[in-house]
Amino acid sequence: MSDQNYDAIVIGSGISGGWAAKELTEKGLKVLMLERGRNIEHIKDYVNANKEGWEFPHRGRKTQQMIKDYPVLNRDYPLNETNLDMWVNEKESPYTEVKRFDWFRGYHVGGRSLLWGRQSYRWSDFDFEANAKDGIAVDWPVRYNEIAPWYDYVEKFAGISGSKENLPQLPDGQFLPPMEMNCVEKDVAARLKAFYKDKRTMIIGRTANLTQEHEGRTNCQYRNKCWLGCPFGAYFSTQSSTLPAAMKTGNLTLRPWSIVTKILYDKDKKKATGVEVLDAETNKTYTYQAKIVFLNASTLNSAWILMNSATDVWPDGLGSSSGELGHNLMDHHLGVGASGMVEGYEDKYYYGRRANGIYIPRYQNLFGDKRDYLRGFGYQGSAGRQGWGRDIPELSIGADLKEALTEPGSWTMNIGGFGEILPDHSNKVTLDKSRKDKWGLNILSIDCELKENELKMRKDMKNDAMEMLVNAGVKDVKGRDDNAIPGRGIHEMGTARMGKDPKTSVVNKYNQVWDAPNVYITDGSFMTSGACVNPSLTYMAFTARAVDHAVSELKKQNL
Numbered sequence: 001m002s003d004q005n006y007d008a009i010v011i012g013s014g015i016s017g018g019w020a021a022k023e024l025t026e027k028g029l030k031v032l033m034l035e036r037g038r039n040i041e042h043i044k045d046y047v048n049a050n051k052e053g054w055e056f057p058h059r060g061r062k063t064q065q066m067i068k069d070y071p072v073l074n075r076d077y078p079l080n081e082t083n084l085d086m087w088v089n090e091k092e093s094p095y096t097e098v099k100r101f102d103w104f105r106g107y108h109v110g111g112r113s114l115l116w117g118r119q120s121y122r123w124s125d126f127d128f129e130a131n132a133k134d135g136i137a138v139d140w141p142v143r144y145n146e147i148a149p150w151y152d153y154v155e156k157f158a159g160i161s162g163s164k165e166n167l168p169q170l171p172d173g174q175f176l177p178p179m180e181m182n183c184v185e186k187d188v189a190a191r192l193k194a195f196y197k198d199k200r201t202m203i204i205g206r207t208a209n210l211t212q213e214h215e216g217r218t219n220c221q222y223r224n225k226c227w228l229g230c231p232f233g234a235y236f237s238t239q240s241s242t243l244p245a246a247m248k249t250g251n252l253t254l255r256p257w258s259i260v261t262k263i264l265y266d267k268d269k270k271k272a273t274g275v276e277v278l279d280a281e282t283n284k285t286y287t288y289q290a291k292i293v294f295l296n297a298s299t300l301n302s303a304w305i306l307m308n309s310a311t312d313v314w315p316d317g318l319g320s321s322s323g324e325l326g327h328n329l330m331d332h333h334l335g336v337g338a339s340g341m342v343e344g345y346e347d348k349y350y351y352g353r354r355a356n357g358i359y360i361p362r363y364q365n366l367f368g369d370k371r372d373y374l375r376g377f378g379y380q381g382s383a384g385r386q387g388w389g390r391d392i393p394e395l396s397i398g399a400d401l402k403e404a405l406t407e408p409g410s411w412t413m414n415i416g417g418f419g420e421i422l423p424d425h426s427n428k429v430t431l432d433k434s435r436k437d438k439w440g441l442n443i444l445s446i447d448c449e450l451k452e453n454e455l456k457m458r459k460d461m462k463n464d465a466m467e468m469l470v471n472a473g474v475k476d477v478k479g480r481d482d483n484a485i486p487g488r489g490i491h492e493m494g495t496a497r498m499g500k501d502p503k504t505s506v507v508n509k510y511n512q513v514w515d516a517p518n519v520y521i522t523d524g525s526f527m528t529s530g531a532c533v534n535p536s537l538t539y540m541a542f543t544a545r546a547v548d549h550a551v552s553e554l555k556k557q558n559l
Helices: 014-025 064-069 130-134 144-158 183-195 240-247 301-309 399-404 452-471 537-555
Strands: 003-011 031-034 254-256 259-264 271-279 285-295 338-342 357-359 378-386 411-420 429-438 442-446 475-481 514-523
Touching: 003 014, 003 271, 003 301, 014 031, 014 240, 014 537, 144 240, 144 378, 144 537, 183 357, 183 411, 183 452, 259 285, 259 301, 259 452, 259 514, 271 514, 285 301, 285 537, 301 429, 301 442, 338 378, 338 452, 378 452, 411 452, 442 514, 442 537, 514 537
Parallel strands: 003 031, 003 285, 031 254, 285 514
Antiparallel strands: 259 271, 271 285, 338 411, 338 475, 357 378, 378 411, 429 442
């Protein structure tokens, strides 16, 4: 055992943990950031970032051994040869599925900030007011005008490229110049605008990819290799942005290979005193003390840590006094949309491999549009020309096939929906005490499914997509609905929800745990509802706001 004291401890080094470390250190606090996995150093450890497909033994694809070793990752696109070491070893870190839940995890410094899709959208008051308006779950204790300045703050540092559109349901932000839609996307957008008389809009995605130099980082090179790590620092990640800022202060200690097993709690003072850590390499246990703790281990792992903490006071863990810890698990449901062929642009092409697509903001149950379900969805997608992998039935072999593939194929247009999942108490995680991981720790059991509201929504996600493409002149339009499995959006949220009342929520409006006010939770756990836009920008804004509150309270000696 060893005792070391810090002003603050940050558990987790992903998008929200990186922001917590940056903000705390820049405010003068001595901070320990704990990461359960290995270290990945910016640039040096992006070992495959400059490789081409033919440089990998299996051309970047998955092998039979990989399929055997990574059965969960194999359920969707993430399993491949190029960045396998950025995903969790499933044999070492299993979980129990009461119902199927595709949990895609990255245990390393930077977490999924190295792997995320980078789409960055603000919430609007339609989202913050939705629970109260619909009588679902509990009301958010904040509204957009309280969070807007913090969106401004994090956007200016992170570097979000996008276009200003003046859409009430998708507030504009502090944008770098937008990326450009290609010729087909521009024409499809114009046709949708005309057909739907501005009630449906297609814009370029708002993305954390730089379109000009920013904060000492180089602009996007249009390689579309983001999930290999970017040696240019052209997209926002812990490694490219928040970690260098925190290190620059001289106030940060980073400790990888550190599995936080519990938050230490003093029941007399009703405060956390620090954390207990299991060294993932040596299996030795350490304790660290701090005045405040920021829990940013990602939604499911943060719930796991809380469930293992202060069990002598609350059998179900720290933050469980409301009965809501581990409940209300949400994601975004996807895998549904439409695609088709676009004629008439055979002499047109596009520049580079843009690491971004188009976005069609939510229009359902807004501005007079009524549906037979609550909330709604947006679409992401793109237009492009088919490449060498396309199927040419008449030319299956030989010189004619090679000749045909020297020219790009037909233009296609594809859009896929991202739908909101309502918070529901029955969608939950619990501890499975009958199974252990590699380190002898209890694992999580996930019991989550789409409910009637989401299943109704999916019908419109498919039908509306087909209808819009047809109305935009796209040919041979086909709809799809792959399967309705939560987890696939990789946007887990809600296991320690924010609220106004300690009897019905886990954290207050400043992300403080009601049961331990010097513990702040600012990853996806605190989300009271899910909206339909990508959530990471909202985590960033709330994290910066929570640190500001924590340091203020510390100075007032309230923590």
